[in-house]
Amino acid sequence: MWLALAVLVVAPYALAQTGAQTGPQAARFEVTQYAIAAQLYPSTHALKAKARIEFVPKADVTSLFFDLHSALRVEKVADGAGQSLRFKQEGLTLAVDLLNPAPQGKPSSITVDYGGSLASADGSPVEGLKLAYVGPEGSYLLYAGRWFPVNAYGVNRFAAAVRVTVPSDEIVIASGKASAPEREAGTVTYTFRYDQRSFPGTVLAGKYAVEPAAAAGADITLYLKEGRQNLAQKYGEAAGKILAFFSVKFGPLPASHLAIVEIDDQTVGGFSAPGLVVLASRGFSDPVNYRLLAHEISHQWWRCLVSPATPDDAYLDEGLATYSAALYVEEAAGSNAFEDAMHDVVIRALTHEDAAPVSQASHLHEFTPEYESVVFNKGAMVFHMLRWVIGDDAFFKTLRTMAQQYAGKPIASDEFQKLAENSNKQQAAGHGQESLTYFFAQWVTSTGIPQFKRTWAVYRTAKGYQVVGK
Numbered sequence: 001m002w003l004a005l006a007v008l009v010v011a012p013y014a015l016a017q018t019g020a021q022t023g024p025q026a027a028r029f030e031v032t033q034y035a036i037a038a039q040l041y042p043s044t045h046a047l048k049a050k051a052r053i054e055f056v057p058k059a060d061v062t063s064l065f066f067d068l069h070s071a072l073r074v075e076k077v078a079d080g081a082g083q084s085l086r087f088k089q090e091g092l093t094l095a096v097d098l099l100n101p102a103p104q105g106k107p108s109s110i111t112v113d114y115g116g117s118l119a120s121a122d123g124s125p126v127e128g129l130k131l132a133y134v135g136p137e138g139s140y141l142l143y144a145g146r147w148f149p150v151n152a153y154g155v156n157r158f159a160a161a162v163r164v165t166v167p168s169d170e171i172v173i174a175s176g177k178a179s180a181p182e183r184e185a186g187t188v189t190y191t192f193r194y195d196q197r198s199f200p201g202t203v204l205a206g207k208y209a210v211e212p213a214a215a216a217g218a219d220i221t222l223y224l225k226e227g228r229q230n231l232a233q234k235y236g237e238a239a240g241k242i243l244a245f246f247s248v249k250f251g252p253l254p255a256s257h258l259a260i261v262e263i264d265d266q267t268v269g270g271f272s273a274p275g276l277v278v279l280a281s282r283g284f285s286d287p288v289n290y291r292l293l294a295h296e297i298s299h300q301w302w303r304c305l306v307s308p309a310t311p312d313d314a315y316l317d318e319g320l321a322t323y324s325a326a327l328y329v330e331e332a333a334g335s336n337a338f339e340d341a342m343h344d345v346v347i348r349a350l351t352h353e354d355a356a357p358v359s360q361a362s363h364l365h366e367f368t369p370e371y372e373s374v375v376f377n378k379g380a381m382v383f384h385m386l387r388w389v390i391g392d393d394a395f396f397k398t399l400r401t402m403a404q405q406y407a408g409k410p411i412a413s414d415e416f417q418k419l420a421e422n423s424n425k426q427q428a429a430g431h432g433q434e435s436l437t438y439f440f441a442q443w444v445t446s447t448g449i450p451q452f453k454r455t456w457a458v459y460r461t462a463k464g465y466q467v468v469g470k
Helices: 229-250 290-298 311-316 318-333 335-351 358-363 369-390 392-405 413-427 437-443
Strands: 029-041 046-057 061-067 072-079 086-090 093-102 108-117 139-141 158-167 171-174 182-184 187-198 203-206 209-212 219-224 257-263 270-273 276-280 306-308 409-411 456-461 464-469
Touching (some): 046 061, 158 171, 171 187, 229 318, 270 290, 276 290, 290 318, 306 311, 311 409, 318 335, 318 369, 358 369, 369 392, 369 437, 392 413, 413 437
Parallel strands (some): 219 257, 306 409
Antiparallel strands (some): 046 108, 171 203, 209 219
């Protein structure tokens, strides 16, 4: 997710806690699958939905806790047998009491009927920022908006079947395999199925110009507002180049299709879900804003393919996405542009670097300057320093190994450290630094920012001059 642009529409920075569950409640069960049927009423900004939630308890549980956008009100909750369950909503938290304890390891399910008006930022997980909106100019239901009951945001990977009904002149875009639209009088229903466990809970709907992109080796479709079709070719070509570059650096993705969708400016600058890149209108420009585009596309690897094991491991998502974008800047514009990008990262990292160590990201509130400084920017600096310590070959081998071994799974910081140590040892033929504990202790679990200095000398030689630097 791209925050730097989002701060243009959020002021002051008195943002609410997102409600992500980081305590023992979140650890007691894991959602495996959602089946969501939703209908959008753009003229009244209304959403009406039913979500069947399949879960597996990690311990015997009598209550379940979810995050749900507080503008949405639950009407009914039932267990797998159809029996009504007691529930309570307080702020972003939906608490459900089970009739009987759900035993550890046994798959169970509940169904939640709910609805409400999503006309503004009221009730949003982040004060003043629309993350879920239904309206005649286009609707966006971002996973971050908790428009359906969410367990352990950004950590609990899940599969999903999503069925969305909209007015007949609208298009719906979501993650997964799409079925043929079903048309009735005045409405059309789109169905998507995403069988792998990831974060497929983002839905976009509206009147779009659909522009397939001509990109070698990639299946890219752009969904743009009317009058913006002139940007399709350039953004399609840029997205194709970025996908190709990251595929070489990180390894190929399981699927080659990517949809790039435009939404309005009253939200974050960018967001990503499996097979989807969502950009606010301000993110489309001529020339292409390839740093923003690369950041969001990199989330196809760092979040959708491999995700943080806990909220404290979030730098393995946003920090790595920020650094991945800088890597593409280097590819597209050269080393000087890369140095400028990293200088910008350093400045942003320094603004709030003492707010918390990178390894304590859960102590910060998402979408705040502090979170962006520590997780996005200091996180990116951690990867830059690691690359400098172990060298390019070992660094990119670490990333490729992570994408391969942890595909479809979460990874913790200590597991990433072991991958880096193994890659470093192999590249150095057994003579590399075997432990990187000192590195992670200094830059991940402590405050402080890596500092880089470049020095050089010019020597006269028989054939001219030699520049030596380090």
